[in-house]
Structures are given as structure tokens and as C-alpha cells.
Amino acid sequence: MTDAATHARTDALLDEELRLLDAYWRAANYLSAGQIYLLDNPLLREPLKPSDIKPRLLGHWGTSPGLNFCYAHLNRVIRARDQDMIYIMGPGHGGPSAVANAWLEGTYSEVYPEVSQDEAGMARLFRQFSFPGGVPSHVAPETPGSIHEGGELGYSLAHAFGAAFDNPDLVVACIVGDGEAETGPLATSWHSNKFLDPAGDGAVLPILHLNGYKIANPTVLARIPEAELVALFEGYGYRPYLVSGDDPAVMHARMAEALDLAMDEIADIQATARRGGRDGVRPRWPMIILRTPKGWTGPREVDGLPVEGTWRSHQVPLAGVRDNPAHLAQLEKWLRSYRPEELFDEIGRPVPQVRAQAPQGDRRMSANPHANGGLLLHPLVLPDFRDYAVPVDEPGTTFSEPTRVLGSMLRDVVARNPDNFRIMGPDETASNRLGAVFEVTDRVWEAERLPTDEHLASSGQVMEVLSEHLCQGWLEGYLLTGRHGLFNSYEAFIHIVDAMFNQHAKWLKVTRHLPWRRPIASLNYLLSSHVWRQDHNGFTHQDPGFLDVVMNKKPEIIRVYLPPDANTLLSVADHCLRSRDYVNVVVAGKQPVLNWLPMDEAVVHCARGIGIWEWASTDAGADPDVVLACAGDVPTLETLAAVDLLRRHLPEIRVRVVNVVDLMRLQPDTEHPHGLSDREFDSLFTTDKPIIFAFHGYPYLIHRLTYRRNGHANLHVRGYKEEGTTTTPFDMVMLNDLDRFHLVMDVIDRIPALRGRAGHVRQHMMDERFRHRAYTREYGQDPADINEWVWPY
Structure with a gap:
């Protein structure tokens, strides 16, 4: 198959492999549906009765079977290739799937021993989902294997690429929902392939899941002609492989083949680059376009209305089950269609054949250390910030540009930490006077380069793209997988990522109370070109309100620093780069300002605050x-x-x-x-x-x-x-x-x-x-x- 877009169509699996793969998928689907509906009787040992059903039915079924389908197939890839891989679920509220697979793999019970891998543990697993005192319906921090919270759409692919940077052996499988694909941040994120170095970075395998609908409306990408869809992603620079259908047996074979083709292509791209054979040509990375019915394997029709393959399967396909005997009977028929008696043994543990479909140890996507980045975090090798001090014999008599002074320090931070520190910014690193970093690194750029360009290279530690969303998403993915970084931006336009900041701060707040989540490096914002020195750009560039947004978050997470001169900025920056589990916001000017404090006094003043x-x-x-x-x-x-x-x-x-x-x-x-x-x-x-x-x-x-x-x-x-x-x-x-x-x-x-x-x-x-x-x-x-x-x- 050499075409850019290829329909997978041959049988890639033996019948026994297909049967086992399907059994794992059925188990994950059963567990996903059970979380939405069941309060008791988790293995249907008895006929369902109203008291077995949760009083409030919450959750999202429509995306879960597709997510489980991808997860099952990626597990096969991991086992076959001993592949280091993490899984990012972009579709909103895919929590049932993430939890189901973590439990099937055994990770969930390792992290939460009370949710054991047996019938009692399954009952607890079901009860806690979207239940008071339980776990959310999206892929939250509480879910092992997650670095991406699916409650807000648009950021999955940026997180995936951020995780892949400087992780040469890692493949990040990112499921992009077709509803999510309509957001601006996600649409921009497809361009991240122009910043991925196949020699020094890992790979991202996007899987665009077209199930056709959002909450109540069709999705754009599911309703355009296939040729237009393929042309779109070819235009983005990808090689799309199409997998579509609704017959599980056929779809397993097609998906397996498409994944094998994509993984072979990733391996070839990286091998070629790592032996120096690229010749400056940007690789065309593979992606998969997966088209399945929304709510696949769920109820086909409810009360005479179609459900599977429509928007009606988005959340809870069967409502009012406690009070509607017909719905209760239909739910039982649906759940039994997965044949749970074949999937779980007499004590409720997944049968050996199902457990064997999961990888072992750290190769499990739910247990991969990259998805708990604090486990991999190494402290930065930092220079002594005092070495960059501006001499101050008398306060307020000499001038310096604070961020330019900081740039010299950051230059040496970059040089000493070549594979775990990056600076992100929307085309403003030099504008914000941090240009000294270009003495030791370049801007990452995988697209065409011209002789007139400066500081562009296939690899580098500065990443610039005129999208604050993309900078923020890259940095979040980079931090969450155990590295360090800095986001510099004009103060007025950092507002563009208000919602992304909110989500990251919420993530940090929750993880502080999860002992198995290890601390990660802080998210550091450097806001320059600020309100009082945007006189030349005018009213549009004058807004200090990000501080107000930040101050709404939990106090233990947030730090805001306003250093008045260069030496205080150096001291604050050193502190922020050493910190963990915070969001640090530093506002500092780039224009010449008076130097107020010698370094020894600046250190004391910053320590006092x-x-x-x-x-x-x-x-x-x-x-x-x-x-x-x-x-x-x-x-x-x-x-x-x-x-x-x-x-x-x-x-x-x-x-x-x-x-x-x-x-x-x-x-x-x-x-x-x-x-x-x-x-x-x-x-x-x-x-x-x-x-x-x-x-x-x-x-x-x-x-x-x-x-x-x-x-x-x-x-x-x-x-x-x-x-x-x-x-x-x-x-x-x-x-x-x-x-x-x-x-x-x-x-x-x-x-x-x-x-x-x-x-x-x-x-x-x-x-x-x-x-x-x-x-x-x-x-x-x-x-x-x-x-x-x-x-x-």
C-alpha cells in the first residue's frame, strides 16, 4: 500500500488473534457501560432489577467503544513491538474507557487497592463513576495513564506533541474526536508535525475518530467528501490511512493492518533520520482516520428511534431505566451481548486470555512512567544566577533591560540542559529580549528553510509558533511527561490561553492529593512587553488582567511575582525554575529600567517577597x-x-x-x-x-x-x-x-x-x-x- 491514503482491506490477524482482541474489546465495552449504569450486580449474576441501577445516570457512552477499540489495538502493537507508548484521549468525557482499560490492565487496582480486580472491586469501580465522592466522567488526573484531562476540548494533539519532544523512544497515540477537531486549538495543532524532529524526538500517531456526531449535531469532518478529507490531511503534511466500517471482525483486521503500516512507517522515518539520511526533507508522518458508528455495539434503537450511529448515543442511550421496565430489559440485553461470563472468571477477575492482551509492567499504557512525569523528572542543572548580576553601587542611578539580563542566564540553562528544557513562545523570544539563548540553540523548524532565515534548525530548544494555544499545549505535555520549560509571551495576549491555564491549574490541584502522582516541574510564564510599555502598540496590547484570572485558582498552586528590576528578576527566575507543582507568573519589563537593588539585597528582598x-x-x-x-x-x-x-x-x-x-x-x-x-x-x-x-x-x-x-x-x-x-x-x-x-x-x-x-x-x-x-x-x-x-x- 503506497498511496497517501489507503483503505486497509486485508486480513492481518489470525482467527485466534482476532478472537482474543475482540474479547478484550468486549470486556472494555462492558466495563464502560457498567460504569454508567450499574450500582450493584456487576457481573449480572442475577437478572437486573431497578435497585441495581444508579439513581442518576451520568456519563458518555457514544465515544467509549471507539476509544476501547483503539486501546485494544494499540496494546497489540505494544506487545508485538515492545513499544514505549502512552495514550491520549481527546474526545470529551472518555472517562469510562480510560478507567475500564486501566482496571483490565491491573494498574487501577495497584494504584487503588480498594478497587480490586474481582467482583467486589468491579462493583466499586462501577459505583464510583460520576457518583458523589467518586471519579469524574472525563479522563481526569485520578486516572492512571492520563496526562490529558478531556473535560475541555481542543488540546489533546498539542499535549501529545509536547510529550514526544525530546522523548526519542516514545510513541504518543492521540485519539482526536471529530467534535474536538472543530476547535481552533486542535485545528492549529495539526501543524505540530512541522516541529517534530525524527532524529531526536519521539513520534505522535494521531487517530482521528469520526463517529459522526457531537452532542446533538453532526461533525464537520464526518460530513465532507472523503477526497476532501484526505486532501485536508495531506495538505497538513500527513499520510492518512483510512479504516471504516461497523462489522467488528472486518474492522479488527483493517485496524490491525493500518496500525502495522503506520508503525512501520514511523520506524522507517526515525531510522532514516537517525542515520543522517533525511537530506533536509520533512517526513510525512502517518495518521489514521477511523470511522465507526457513534455508540458502536450499544442499543441500535430505543423507543422506535435510532440510537447507534446517531447523536442519541452521545451520553446515556437508555434513560429512566429504574422506572421503565422495557428500558431495563433492553439494558440487560445490551450488557449481556458482551458475554461477560466468557470475559470474567468466577471471582470476577478478567480471564487469563483477556489479561494476556495487556502489555506487562511499565509497557502498560495505564502504567507508563511518562504518564506520571514526576517519576522521570530530573532537576535542572542551573548556573548560579548571581553570576549574571547587574552592578548597583547606588540605587536607581543606572539602567538595564531586565529580560535581556535574564536571557544570558537562560542561555546557560539551555546549554546545560539540552534534552529536558525548552522555551515556548509565540514568535517573541527575541522581541522579549531573550535573544541570548540563540547563542547556544536554534528555533525548531521542520518546514522549508531559506538562506535569509536565522536560527532555524531541525532541532533546538526554542519553539515559536504564532499560536499561544499551541505553545501552552506543547509545554503542558512536555512538563507532564517529566521535563522543564518556560513560556514567554506578551502580557496582553496570554489571555488567549486563560482556559488552558485553568485546566492545568485544576490538574495540579487534584494531583497534589494523589500520593501516587509525583510532583512535576512548575509551569512558568514570563510576561513581558507588558501593559505599561505597550504605548507604541496601543490599546489592543494593554491588558494586565491575566493576573486576575490566575488569582482565582487554589492558593497552594499559584505564585505571582512582580520583580522591579533585573537582579530581582534573576532571583525570582531561579526560584521558579527550581519549583514543583506550581503555576508561576512572572511579569517583567524588557525596556531599560532603573536598577534598584544590588544582588545581595535583591536575594533577601525576593526571599521576603x-x-x-x-x-x-x-x-x-x-x-x-x-x-x-x-x-x-x-x-x-x-x-x-x-x-x-x-x-x-x-x-x-x-x-x-x-x-x-x-x-x-x-x-x-x-x-x-x-x-x-x-x-x-x-x-x-x-x-x-x-x-x-x-x-x-x-x-x-x-x-x-x-x-x-x-x-x-x-x-x-x-x-x-x-x-x-x-x-x-x-x-x-x-x-x-x-x-x-x-x-x-x-x-x-x-x-x-x-x-x-x-x-x-x-x-x-x-x-x-x-x-x-x-x-x-x-x-x-x-x-x-x-x-x-x-x-x-
């Missing part, structure tokens, strides 16, 4: 009149400039400057592991003095974090309030009332003793705002007193 900057404060030995707090590089700059103005115009005012690096420190210690106790918070901010807080993001987030603090009534927050345009950097902060002049006005307005006698100063601050606004409108840039300001003390 929050602290008084004594060198900038004027309240030593006395209570402050006002607390000026800041979080973020631009807010820190404006706060310190405001302190300068206060010293010059109102020198009698005692000012305390508090800088926040770790945003979570603002929460109470009862709410977050990094939180401050009330006593610590009060010692920094006081309980009765005005607090003017200059914040990088939306002001209400600070109020949300501190609303129960003693001094909250005195807290006034300045931040981004959705005012933006194409303008100058200083005009941006003025538009949002975060500028130094407005901060001084806030101080005057909130210290009662100043309201009368500081009127002239307040008016002067207003005049300065007008003057600077007028200057930008005439000259198109900020005046020198802004651009050249340094800390004068």
Missing part, C-alpha cells in the same frame, strides 16, 4: 505619615519619583516605601502559604495611616487580596483602569492616574493635615501633568525630566 525600602523611606525611628506601596517595575519607578517630589516639596512628611515582589504576600497567612500574618501586615502598612498603592494591574485585585486587613479602609490603589491608546510611556501612566504627580496629589488628599497648607503643591502637580501632556502632544515623546530621571539621594 515584600519589604520596606529603608533607603527610600523617610520615617526611620518614627511612625510614617503615609505608606507608599508599589508592585511592578513601572509602578515602582513612579512611586520612587513621587517620593522624590515629596522630599523636595513637602520634606516634613514621613514616607514609608513598601515594595512587593511576591503578590501572594498580601493575602492572610490563613489563605495562602506565602501570606503575611495580620501582625506582619500591620507592621509594614500600619493600621491607621493612609496607604497609596501603585499596582501593575487592575486596582481591585489589591483590594480583593487585602479586604480583611486592619488598614484596608485606608488603602487607595492606583493601577490600570482600562485607559489606553498609542502614546508615550509616561502619558500611559498619566492616562491611568498612576503617574508620580498624581501619587503626590493622592498623598496630599489623604493626609488631613496637608489639605489646607499643601494646596500650592497640589496645584503644581496638576500643572506638571498638563505640561507633560502638552509636551507629548507637540513633540511625540516624553520630556527629559521624565526620561532622564534617576534617584537623586
Whole structure:
């Protein structure tokens, strides 16, 4: 079979092999249906009665038989080839299938001994599914062998490729549902084959499962002409093999042949590349297009309406079974059609012939160590971040570009960890000033290369594609299989992956309570090109709201860092790269900013996460009149400039400057592991003095974090309030009332003793705002007193 798309049509299995394969499939189907319906009587030792049925029927049958079919056949491949393989289930709510196969393989009972491989264990297996206190209906973290949670569609293929990168012996079988294939992230993910290096990476075998329907509607790819379908995937660069039908005997033979062809082709592609025989030609990786009826082997008709092969089989084909004797009888007939007495012995254990269809030990997809990546995780070999320190003899007198400084450190992280660290980003690694990494690596690129291209190669540790979804999915798959990485992005557009971040954070939250799941490397976001330095790109690029999304997740998972300069960024980055089971969000600028702290002080300040900057404060030995707090590089700059103005115009005012690096420190210690106790918070901010807080993001987030603090009534927050345009950097902060002049006005307005006698100063601050606004409108840039300001003390 040499055609790009080939219908598998010959008998590839002996009759006995076919019989055993079908027996395993029937067992998995029986267990899948049993989880949806049965509360008791798991092996149908007695006729079904209403009390055997769950009171609430939840779950999704329609996709389960196809998933089980693929699983059974992939097990055959693993056994025949001793293949290292994991299985990703993209179709939504494929949980019954994943759990059924893990139990058949014995892994489920190893992980959860109470769910034993016998009749009592089967009863517990059935009862727990979609049941209070049990397990979800999708492929959740609780399911052995899973790295992909199927509750939200679109990410399976990106996860699969992420798992394959730097895993040369691994094949990732990814079942893509035809409903899922309609999502934007999945449609983009087909292009991942342009980033897979056959010499150094593993392989992904996509299996597009066309069962024709979503919840209530047909699917696009199942309803287009076959020639168009084939042309689509040939256009993506794949070699599709088509397997279609509804006769199990015929379909087993076809699927076996297609898989053998695909696996042979993968082996040939990799062997050719690994002996240097590619000649720069991008391989055409195989994929399988599997077309089966939705709800295959389930009820063909219910109440006179077709079910198998229609949308009606998507969830629960037979509803109201407890109250409808006809449905109860039909359910029993359906379950008995799998002939469970042939599949399970007298104690309820799968018979030896069925158990023998599963691979052994770590070769079981439900027990593969890659699907529990913490088992394979090795710490990064990190350089000493202090070696990249920017000299700071006096605070606030010299400038550097923080992310450019970090880039030098990341260059050496890349060099020291050539096969377990990658940087993902949507075409912005150089733009975000991390270009030093290209001194030691290239961007991965398997498509055509031209002489004018720079830093493109078949292998590399930087991955760029203009899809935040794809970057996030690749990195998640990479982390979940035991490696490390960093995602750098423009701050405004990281919102594109809000939902993906949510799912990963939920995954981490659940796995923390599963002792058999080992910790994985943290998901690290570096958000640069941020809201206050997107003045040239305008309103569309100005949005710090990802921090608000992040703060909705469980406190033990989330960390948010706002380092104010280069040395604090180096310290924060080192901490994040060493951490486990977190989502770390680091917001740092790429434009020149003042250097505030020498490295030794930066390390201490980052370890504290929050602290008084004594060198900038004027309240030593006395209570402050006002607390000026800041979080973020631009807010820190404006706060310190405001302190300068206060010293010059109102020198009698005692000012305390508090800088926040770790945003979570603002929460109470009862709410977050990094939180401050009330006593610590009060010692920094006081309980009765005005607090003017200059914040990088939306002001209400600070109020949300501190609303129960003693001094909250005195807290006034300045931040981004959705005012933006194409303008100058200083005009941006003025538009949002975060500028130094407005901060001084806030101080005057909130210290009662100043309201009368500081009127002239307040008016002067207003005049300065007008003057600077007028200057930008005439000259198109900020005046020198802004651009050249340094800390004068």
C-alpha cells in the first residue's frame, strides 16, 4: 500500500488473534457501560432489577467503544513491538474507557487497592463513576495513564506533541474526536508535525475518530467528501490511512493492518533520520482516520428511534431505566451481548486470555512512567544566577533591560540542559529580549528553510509558533511527561490561553492529593512587553488582567511575582525554575529600567517577597505619615519619583516605601502559604495611616487580596483602569492616574493635615501633568525630566 491514503482491506490477524482482541474489546465495552449504569450486580449474576441501577445516570457512552477499540489495538502493537507508548484521549468525557482499560490492565487496582480486580472491586469501580465522592466522567488526573484531562476540548494533539519532544523512544497515540477537531486549538495543532524532529524526538500517531456526531449535531469532518478529507490531511503534511466500517471482525483486521503500516512507517522515518539520511526533507508522518458508528455495539434503537450511529448515543442511550421496565430489559440485553461470563472468571477477575492482551509492567499504557512525569523528572542543572548580576553601587542611578539580563542566564540553562528544557513562545523570544539563548540553540523548524532565515534548525530548544494555544499545549505535555520549560509571551495576549491555564491549574490541584502522582516541574510564564510599555502598540496590547484570572485558582498552586528590576528578576527566575507543582507568573519589563537593588539585597528582598525600602523611606525611628506601596517595575519607578517630589516639596512628611515582589504576600497567612500574618501586615502598612498603592494591574485585585486587613479602609490603589491608546510611556501612566504627580496629589488628599497648607503643591502637580501632556502632544515623546530621571539621594 503506497498511496497517501489507503483503505486497509486485508486480513492481518489470525482467527485466534482476532478472537482474543475482540474479547478484550468486549470486556472494555462492558466495563464502560457498567460504569454508567450499574450500582450493584456487576457481573449480572442475577437478572437486573431497578435497585441495581444508579439513581442518576451520568456519563458518555457514544465515544467509549471507539476509544476501547483503539486501546485494544494499540496494546497489540505494544506487545508485538515492545513499544514505549502512552495514550491520549481527546474526545470529551472518555472517562469510562480510560478507567475500564486501566482496571483490565491491573494498574487501577495497584494504584487503588480498594478497587480490586474481582467482583467486589468491579462493583466499586462501577459505583464510583460520576457518583458523589467518586471519579469524574472525563479522563481526569485520578486516572492512571492520563496526562490529558478531556473535560475541555481542543488540546489533546498539542499535549501529545509536547510529550514526544525530546522523548526519542516514545510513541504518543492521540485519539482526536471529530467534535474536538472543530476547535481552533486542535485545528492549529495539526501543524505540530512541522516541529517534530525524527532524529531526536519521539513520534505522535494521531487517530482521528469520526463517529459522526457531537452532542446533538453532526461533525464537520464526518460530513465532507472523503477526497476532501484526505486532501485536508495531506495538505497538513500527513499520510492518512483510512479504516471504516461497523462489522467488528472486518474492522479488527483493517485496524490491525493500518496500525502495522503506520508503525512501520514511523520506524522507517526515525531510522532514516537517525542515520543522517533525511537530506533536509520533512517526513510525512502517518495518521489514521477511523470511522465507526457513534455508540458502536450499544442499543441500535430505543423507543422506535435510532440510537447507534446517531447523536442519541452521545451520553446515556437508555434513560429512566429504574422506572421503565422495557428500558431495563433492553439494558440487560445490551450488557449481556458482551458475554461477560466468557470475559470474567468466577471471582470476577478478567480471564487469563483477556489479561494476556495487556502489555506487562511499565509497557502498560495505564502504567507508563511518562504518564506520571514526576517519576522521570530530573532537576535542572542551573548556573548560579548571581553570576549574571547587574552592578548597583547606588540605587536607581543606572539602567538595564531586565529580560535581556535574564536571557544570558537562560542561555546557560539551555546549554546545560539540552534534552529536558525548552522555551515556548509565540514568535517573541527575541522581541522579549531573550535573544541570548540563540547563542547556544536554534528555533525548531521542520518546514522549508531559506538562506535569509536565522536560527532555524531541525532541532533546538526554542519553539515559536504564532499560536499561544499551541505553545501552552506543547509545554503542558512536555512538563507532564517529566521535563522543564518556560513560556514567554506578551502580557496582553496570554489571555488567549486563560482556559488552558485553568485546566492545568485544576490538574495540579487534584494531583497534589494523589500520593501516587509525583510532583512535576512548575509551569512558568514570563510576561513581558507588558501593559505599561505597550504605548507604541496601543490599546489592543494593554491588558494586565491575566493576573486576575490566575488569582482565582487554589492558593497552594499559584505564585505571582512582580520583580522591579533585573537582579530581582534573576532571583525570582531561579526560584521558579527550581519549583514543583506550581503555576508561576512572572511579569517583567524588557525596556531599560532603573536598577534598584544590588544582588545581595535583591536575594533577601525576593526571599521576603515584600519589604520596606529603608533607603527610600523617610520615617526611620518614627511612625510614617503615609505608606507608599508599589508592585511592578513601572509602578515602582513612579512611586520612587513621587517620593522624590515629596522630599523636595513637602520634606516634613514621613514616607514609608513598601515594595512587593511576591503578590501572594498580601493575602492572610490563613489563605495562602506565602501570606503575611495580620501582625506582619500591620507592621509594614500600619493600621491607621493612609496607604497609596501603585499596582501593575487592575486596582481591585489589591483590594480583593487585602479586604480583611486592619488598614484596608485606608488603602487607595492606583493601577490600570482600562485607559489606553498609542502614546508615550509616561502619558500611559498619566492616562491611568498612576503617574508620580498624581501619587503626590493622592498623598496630599489623604493626609488631613496637608489639605489646607499643601494646596500650592497640589496645584503644581496638576500643572506638571498638563505640561507633560502638552509636551507629548507637540513633540511625540516624553520630556527629559521624565526620561532622564534617576534617584537623586
